[in-house]
């Protein structure tokens with residue numbers, strides 16, 4: 001791709017959308033924060049003009065919706081401006097959430113792949129497990145997360161693992177479904193081919209089913225890693241955890257620190273984007289090594 | 296007298312489908328001797344593929360018996376007595392050409408030196424030397440089909456079962472591959488069962504042509520082509536004997552078709 005087409009194909013459209021979002025964000029912030037300023041003025045028995053309101057709506061300490069520059073200032077202050085070991089550093093909190101996300105994602109991937117392998121090879125597992133796997137995802141995670149934390153705490157497991165378990169609970173599902181589909185994706189002709197070689201079930205698995213499933217696995221891993229992050233954040237909410245992005249969200253909402261909430265939210269979004277991108281890049285590399293025709 | 300390799304007695308296969316039974320094969324009795332090149336020809340749906348799949352133990356007959364070297368098809372399959380070439384090349388897209396040919400050899404548990412030498416010699420045989428590291432999508436359809444033939448040959452089976460291997464190729468490539476296949480057959484003395492829709496192809500290649508007719512799939516006529524000899528240049532197709540046999544096959548196909556309407 002030449003420079004001009006990179007600009008035209010990537011930077012221009014993405015940049016336009018970002019600018020539009022920021023513009024809408026400012027407008028909404030003004031609209032939502034203005035009533036507070038009017039109230040204040042009324043209480044002080046003064047009248048206030050719109051041109052006076054405008055700058056104030058962007059500088060409130062606890063705005064309904066903080067203006068973008070307030071959030072970015074907070075982000076800057078809590079990432080670059082603090083030591084990463086500090087409890088006030090967003091990098092520190094992100095790391096706490098990230099570590100349970102990654103552990104949960106890993107556990108979810110292992111569990112999902114194991115379930116898929118079982119389901120594809122044993123008809124009874126297909127019939128007995130699939131309904132439970134699907135049912136598991138219809139229970140709202142917010143209902144089940146506190147129970148997982150409480151139960152695991154009762155048996156003496158606390159810290160990283162309970163949160164990772166919630167991430168696993170969410171992320172194993174797309175992996176199990178995608179991997180099952182992938183392991184079943186080989187054409188009948190290829191299965192017949194293995195049969196003419198009188199290949200064993202395990203040879204057929206390693207040489208045909210597994211490689212055929214890799215692109216499916218990559219796709220479901222992209223979904224799984226972002227919901228693993230959601231799981232980790234949700235896992236931090238019911239425990240009143242003191243660290244992690246979830247804890248920052250919760251603390252922020254207790255004290256009406258909207259700027260803190262929004263910066264934690266943005267951080268979570270950036271983290272999710274980063275994680276998905278990492279899986280994407282690794283996946284593209286694996287696919288290329290496996291001879292997938294470049295698009 | 297060469298030994299009988301494939302022997303089918305009153306073979307029948309009925310598929311039970313939702314709209315009733317389909318008689319894919321009925322009363323097939325056929326002997327194929329070692330070193331023969333037998334073509335199965337007939338209209339679409341007459342059971343050519345099904346017959347080949349029964350011989351390969353990819354389908355179980357519902358009546359009659361087949362034996363391969365005195366064994367059941369299953370025993371023959373487990374003994375890797377045949378190489379099967381599908382209508383499509385059926386190469387694994389994530390393996391390079393050499394790794395595709397290596398696949399059956401890995402399944403057989405051959406060491407890497409043996410694998411490498413078989414890959415090399417069989418790729419040379421089908422004129423694909425130099426394409427080892429390419430992925431299937433980087434090759435033309437004809438080249439892919441040649442790679443799949445090399446893959447079947449690499450197993451070094453006594454028998455080749457080929458289901459319309461050149462069906463999707465253009466005339467020129469097809470002629471070329473027919474010539475190569477004939478040379479290969481003359482050199483290796485393998486028994487070949489070959490499914491085709493093309494009369495000239497069948498006559499050019501075969502020592503024996505089995506003309507089949509549909510509904511139910513039966514053998515209409517068996518035509519001997521051994522009078523064409525084993526040395527067959529492409530222009531033999533203009534010779535009177537060739538044309539006479541081709542005519543006989545065409546008449547057989549017509550007669551097999553007629554009481555259908």
Ligand SMILES: Nc1ncnc2c1ncn2[C@@H]1O[C@H](COP(=O)(O)OP(=O)(O)OP(=O)(O)O)[C@@H](O)[C@H]1O
Nearest residue numbers: 310312317318319338339340341342343344345346
């Ligand atoms: N698995 C199956 N289930 C049901 N019917 C089948 C099955 N396989 C084949 N048939 C039927 O058996 C008959 C013979 O099929 P077959 O594929 O052997 O024909 P063919 O001679 O190879 O045809 P073509 O020249 O088109 O490849 C057809 O009527 C087909 O519909």
Ligand SMILES: [Mg+2]
Nearest residue numbers: 343344345458
């Ligand atoms: Mg067929």
